[in-house]
Amino acid sequence: MATVIIPTPLRKFTNQTAKLQVAATTVEEVIHSITLDFPDLKKHLLDDQGKVRSFVNIFAGDDDIRDLQQEKTVVGESTVLSIVPAIAGGTSF
């Protein structure tokens, strides 16, 4: 069971749960599982093509999955996945 850390702004969609235990073998399966259990999460995690949104980072331990095998990154019993919203802004584009 991989552990998924839900960031504070998205906990309203997981009944205020901060950590989820998910039976899965890849990041893709983890995302599929948690968006099935918590459908309101989906639009915050995935774009219209079903890919992880550009404003969402997913870390396996301390590693960005973009530096690993992206959604195909393998997860195990001891894997801690953190969903990390990209925080950015400014006066203009």
Added chain:
Amino acid sequence: MIRFDDSAREKMLEHAKLDFPDECCGFLYGTEDAEGARQVLETAVVNNAKTGDKRRRFEIGPKDYMQAERYAAEKDFLLLGIYHSHPDHPAVPSEHDRVAAQPYFSYIIISVMQGSIDHVRSWRLNDEARFEEEKTETTHFHQSI
């Protein structure tokens, strides 16, 4: 409604002045009561990780964000939101602010005009992903300090 502990607010405003004319950014930690009223007890300075024009943009690195979540959990605080400054611009969210904004978070924007604090306003996304102003205990620097 979002209220600030005086020292937390002062630290945030000093940061905005110190980093002028660049944008500054940081985290808001505190509590929320059953009616949804928020109290900011601590603010934390964070490095503006934006490469390029920091006068118009800010970015918080993912590892700084992860550390902020851990800190909030350790202290039994809520991570209530983010503050950032708009140097020589009003304390109103830009389209860039809106596109990158997260639900739930309070977004404090500090307008710094020619190096001095002008306005401090708070904004939150509504269910239609549009910003709505969140009432603050005081909104004008000269009335609040």
